[in-house]
Amino acid sequence: MEEILKQQRAFFESGATLPVKNRLNFLKKLRHAIQTHRDDICQALYQDLGKSETEAYMCEIGMALEEIAYFLKHLPSLAKDRTVRTPLSNFHAKSIIKFVPRGNVLILSPWNYPFLLSMEPLVDALAAGNTAVLKPSAYSPHTSALIQKIIQETFPxxxxxxxxxxxxxxxxxxxxxxxxxxxxxxTAVGKEVLRRAAENLTPVTLELGGKSPCLVDETADIALAARRIVFGKFLNCGQTCVAPDYILCPENLQQPLLAALQREITRQFGPQPLANPHYGKIINEKHFQRLSALLTCGKIAAGGKTSPATLQIEPTVLTDVSWEDSAMQEEIFGPILPIITYSSLQEALKKIESRPHPLALYLFSTDKKRISQITQQIRYGGGCINDTIMHLSTPYLPFGGIGESGMGCYHGKFGFETFSHKKSILCKRNWIDVPLRYQPYSRWKQWLLKHFLR
Structure with missing residues (x-):
């Protein structure tokens, strides 16, 4: 490992990663490699997570290609020096921000979207001009092995x-x-990464998780809300860091919302979801057992069947769940969706605020005043109004958490900036030198300073 890092540092210090043309050429090579191995990627994702070809392309391959396409279009302008305003105190100077690569980057990626969450930060890091060491998850061995093959074919x-x-x-x-x-x-592993990084004063971005609430109020389109909640929650069998973790709704809305969710689960996954070839599986036995234990919380209002042989759990909705139940103590990260009712919206918001800041929040409402209030009042990473998880799909929005759900952000230009150091440069001219700042000081200098610096 030390020899690899030594070689990467030497390559970086040679300046070979600095020309934008070089970065674009390698991004094109990576795009070609992904397109060439598209079927192999789909097969690996099916072996690791039971993902269908459609879901694999929609949620992993296609989004990785979109991130590359963004930089092929925008990198030349993003990499340019940016001139900003200069205050009068620096009269006749020019203020410039240079975006320079950080150097040698380590990317530690997870198992739930093993291809996408390896490629997206890698693309951002390379666009910014860095070298990189990528460590994919051991829990998704087929995808990790294929990622290694693609990288070896594309990069020295x-x-x-x-x-x-x-x-x-x-x-x-x-x-x-x-x-x-x-x-x-x-979050637990993120804390360890942060602790180890602190030993070398290495800056970090932590993309973590948390219990992301989904609020549905009385003004919502219930049928459409149910459709979009079912999509966002049960995609990848709920193993999505921004999946709706639980629903909050008024007491009088629970039954119509539950009925709509039941209809939508059948509509999207069929009457027997475990027999649906497009419905995936839980990553391993450990997580399957953890999730199965949560089925004892409250009352099963939809789904609930499991298949230990295939590590599958039906899309499940729980009612009569309390805030003290085990399903509400940790991020579920699986196809189990509790519904909790509230008698007042403020009561519900206080409950959310009393817990660690979530990675995402989803609000189904047509009340503009309420939307403005909630999005301003609650601290969370990002989210959607009248949809779920789709904020993750655009390279024009930053993606990241706050507090225990993470620090830093990426995607598009925000990823470019994350992997860049913003170098500040003030360019002074030689033909004029205002003596105001130099000693000896005098009353007229003091008067001028007070006049201009205020």
């Missing part, structure tokens, strides 16, 4: 290298001194 190891393996490899990587670390995963 002194530019991008892939390290496979489990916890031991993660620990080894975190002992090295990188210039930046980008981690996607659980």
């Amino acid at each position: 190891p002194h530019y991008v290298e892939t390290v496979t393996g489990g916890r031991q490899e993660n620990q080894t990587l975190l002992t090295q001194k990188f210039d930046y670390i980008f981690f996607t995963g659980s």
Whole structure:
């Protein structure tokens, strides 16, 4: 590992990653490799997570290609120096921001969207001019092995290298001194990454998780809300960091909303979801057992069947769930959706505010005043009004958490800026030198300073 980092540092210091043309050429090579291996990627995702070809392309391959397409179009302008205003105190000077790469980057990616969440930060890092070491998850071995193959075919190891393996490899990587670390995963592991990074004063981006609430009020279109909630919650069997974790709705809305959710589950997944070839599986036995235990919370109002042999759990809706139940103590990260009712909206908002800041929040409402109030009042990473998870799909919005759901952001220009150092440069001219700042000081200098600096 040390030899790889030594080679990458030498390559970076040679300046080979600085020309925008070079970055664009390698992004094009990566795009070609992804397109060439499209069927292989779909197969690997099916083996690891049971993802259908449509879901694999829609949620992983296509979004990775879209991120590359964004930079092929916008990188030349993003990489240019930016001239900003200069105050009168620096008369006849020019203020410039240069976006320079951070250097050698470590990317630790998760298992739930193993291809996308490896490629997107890698694309952002390369667009910004960095070298990179990519460590995909051991929980998705088929996809991780294919990622390694794609990287080896596309990049020399002194530019991008892939390290496979489990916890031991993660620990080894975190002992090295990188210039930046980008981690996607659980809050618990994120804390360990942050602690280890602090030993070298290495800056980090942490993309974590949390219990993302979904509020439905009496002004919502219930049928459409149910359709979009079912899509966002049960996509990838609920193993999505921004999936709606639970629903909050008024007491008198629970029955019509529940009926709409039941209809929509049948509509999207059929009367027997476990027999649906497009419905995936839980990543492993450990997570299957954890999720199965949550089915004892409250009352099963829809779904609830499991298949230990295939590690599958039906899209499930729970009612009569309390805030003290185990399903409400941790991020569910699976196809189980509790509904909790409230008698007043303020009561519900206070409950959300009393918990760690969520990665996402979804609000189904047509009340503009209420929408403005909630989006302003509640602290959360990002979200949607009258939809779920789709804010994740655009390269023109930053994606990231707040508090325990993460720090930093990426996607599009925000990812470019994350992997760049903003170098401030003030260019002074030699033909004029205002003596105001130099000693000896005098009353007229003091008067002028007070006049201009206020």
